[in-house]
Amino acid sequence: xxxxxxxxxxxxxxxxxxxxxxxxxxxxxxxxxxxxxxxxxxxxxxxxxxxxxxxxxxxxxxxxxxxxxxxxxxxxxxxxxxxxxxxxxxxxxxxxxxxxxxxxxxxxxxxxxxxxxxxxxxxxxxxxxxxxxxxxxxxxxxxxxxxxxxxxxxxxxxxxxxxxxxxxx
Numbered sequence: 001x002x003x004x005x006x007x008x009x010x011x012x013x014x015x016x017x018x019x020x021x022x023x024x025x026x027x028x029x030x031x032x033x034x035x036x037x038x039x040x041x042x043x044x045x046x047x048x049x050x051x052x053x054x055x056x057x058x059x060x061x062x063x064x065x066x067x068x069x070x071x072x073x074x075x076x077x078x079x080x081x082x083x084x085x086x087x088x089x090x091x092x093x094x095x096x097x098x099x100x101x102x103x104x105x106x107x108x109x110x111x112x113x114x115x116x117x118x119x120x121x122x123x124x125x126x127x128x129x130x131x132x133x134x135x136x137x138x139x140x141x142x143x144x145x146x147x148x149x150x151x152x153x154x155x156x157x158x159x160x161x162x163x164x165x166x167x168x169x
Contacts, residue, residue: 001050009050012059013043020067026125027071030110038074042067064130065140068122075118112162120155123148 001009020042024035045066046053056062113121122141126132127148132140138148 001047005050005054008054009047013046016060016063017043020063023064023067023125023130024071026110026113026129027068027122029114029121038067038070041074042070045070061132061136061140064126064132065136068126068140071122108163108166109159112159112166115162116155116158119143120151120158123151124155124159127152 017039020039021035024038024042025032028034028038042063046063053059053062053066113124116124119141123137126137126140127134134145134148134152138145141148
């Protein structure tokens with residue numbers, strides 16, 4: 001890769017890395033280690049295909065599509081189903097003011113997202129947390145626009161119900 005092409009890649013990845021980590025974290029239902037792996041694989045593949053990706057009309061959409069496809073590909077591998085140890089319990093958020101409330105809200109959201117089926121979770125993350133249009137989500141997940149809309153509706157209904165039950169307790 002030529003120096004200016006590599007510099008463009010490094011600039012893009014450096015700027016977008018936090019957003020990619022957030023998206024991967026939510027797609028992986030709050031599993032930070034798996035999200036890190038997902039991002040690493042995605043940016044490695046992006047490096048391999050940078051010339052083609054850089055010509056894309058919407059580079060962010062292209063990379064998010066790569067992220068979702070990497071997750072789907074990873075789930076197909078047999079080793080992805082092996083859990084060597086139990087998942088450690090989440091640590092409680094530190095007490096104190098507004099930040100505490102935001103951490104609790106985020107923790108509740110991630111807890112509920114974990115319970116959703118993978119496709120519903122992917123649709124909700126892409127639509128509402130990554131702010132992607134319905135058509136792009138459908139193309140990324142290789143399904144119809146109607147499927148994205150119905151999965152969004154069902155997922156939001158489930159989220160609302162579970163969050164209200166959590167708030168009641």
